[in-house]
Amino acid sequence: MAPPNGSAAQAPRRPRARKAAPAPAAVEQVDTSFLETLLGYNTRRAWLVVSEVFQQRMAPFALRPVDLSVLSLVGRNPGITSRQLCATLGILPPNLVGLVSALEKRGLISRSPHPHDGRAVGLHLTAEGARLTGEAERTASQLEADIANRLAPSEQRTLLRLLQKIYQRDGS
Amino acid sequence: MAPPNGSAAQAPRRPRARKAAPAPAAVEQVDTSFLETLLGYNTRRAWLVVSEVFQQRMAPFALRPVDLSVLSLVGRNPGITSRQLCATLGILPPNLVGLVSALEKRGLISRSPHPHDGRAVGLHLTAEGARLTGEAERTASQLEADIANRLAPSEQRTLLRLLQKIYQRDGS
């Protein structure tokens, strides 16, 4: 799980072109220069680090990242519907059903009729749900602060802003 | 799949605290302010955008992101072992077996004995593998450039650098 990278990657050029020579040489240091130019590779690697630390620190709450996302959205948007949760988080409706049911069985969220749409159901946090969500949010913020302390405060703000520019105002 | 966000998120504060009041009001605009402060949330959302475009543009090559990663690493590190690929990409050995076998069946990579370790097997690109990998790498670079053009060139370099600072020199 520990990638032994160390090269300061820049461009995807590789001057040393070998002519299919079967020279039996072992690879010592792995050259990841091209991959490190890819946004997808870098975001995935960064996410792996964050999600691993998340799993460790949030274990006492028994909440996955997606669980905290749902609880946080329900807490800040009382009466939000499953459909709105799906659209906001990029989850497909069938995959949200079990998630919400589990949180309801744990007594963290409750369902109530939607004001003017008999098909929809509004979601709310219970008192216990609000308490646990608040504590979990504080833990998550601290957790991410500990990771982001490798960056200067201005760099932290910049990173979030640039990531948001990548995925916001975009549908495909 | 299209998240209708629009708020300029900053801090996880929410002044409007409701006392468990069952006021039946529908949610119009979803407040994602807290989630947008989380590095994990932002990296995942950005990755979803990149991976979706990747899937579209790379369809002609029938390569997933992880396939291109393997081909690129084998191309730049002739004789690299499965174990080294796993360590570099964060893949578990059992999950790499089928991946490498598939690329071998497609005639893109070949196996050769390791110079001084009878257990290990060195991986190499075939002529066809090198051709396809080169073309796929150029397509991937263009694809990501098109996504990153929402950012200024200096911002693009900054984003990659900050992401790398998050996941590099880290094992847990």
Place this chain on the structure above:
DNA sequence: TATTGTTATACTCTATAACTATA
């Protein structure tokens, strides 16, 4: 004894089709 590569397998995550009830 430790490591490489492998098989088998289980668990999670994600995606599609189809149904119901409301609009």
Place this chain on the structure above:
DNA sequence: TATAGTTATAGAGTATAACAATA
């Protein structure tokens, strides 16, 4: 007819245990 929520199910991704061959 279109949408919200749901069920069933299939597929992809990820995880552990255990084995043979080699170090």
